[in-house]
Amino acid sequence: MLCPCGSEQAYTECCQPFVMASKPVNSPEQLMRSRYSAYASKQAEYIYLTYAKSSQVEQSVEDIAQWAAQTTWLKLIIHYASDHQKNLARNENAQVEFSAFYQHNGQIWQMREISNFVMEDGKWRYLDGDVSDSKLCNKPKRNELCFCGSNKKFKQCCAKNF
Ligand SMILES: [Zn+2]
Numbered sequence: 001m002l003c004p005c006g007s008e009q010a011y012t013e014c015c016q017p018f019v020m021a022s023k024p025v026n027s028p029e030q031l032m033r034s035r036y037s038a039y040a041s042k043q044a045e046y047i048y049l050t051y052a053k054s055s056q057v058e059q060s061v062e063d064i065a066q067w068a069a070q071t072t073w074l075k076l077i078i079h080y081a082s083d084h085q086k087n088l089a090r091n092e093n094a095q096v097e098f099s100a101f102y103q104h105n106g107q108i109w110q111m112r113e114i115s116n117f118v119m120e121d122g123k124w125r126y127l128d129g130d131v132s133d134s135k136l137c138n139k140p141k142r143n144e145l146c147f148c149g150s151n152k153k154f155k156q157c158c159a160k161n162f
């Protein structure tokens, strides 16, 4: 199985070691990708545990699991990742900007977010995010271009993830 994060690598070689075997991530982008893959494979505990401590108080594994169960994740696009080494040296948060496509209650959504990451106890954690855009996408016919902007036909692109 290909990794849900879109790396074109096998899940076992990409995000699974982080999600299932607690291998530490090397960068905020890796954490972003593995959290997306955890949503896609409905591993709510990993998502909870990779929140920063201050954000965990507003979350519960049950709520995350419920949201994940109702949602089909279709595609992740990473637009930008800050220089996390420099961020660490300056004692500032790291950022990753991404778009995610998902289906929820029968509708396809695109959301774009700038996520903030902090280092806690030597590990990168997800602090919070600013959603800059969230919109509905039309579901294309099988031979029409996919909504994700890949320039591929829908049937050869995100249709595979439904
Ligand atoms: Zn991956």
Ligand SMILES: [Zn+2]
Residues within 6 Å of the ligand: 075, 146, 147, 148, 149, 150, 157, 158, 159
């Ligand atoms: Zn697509």
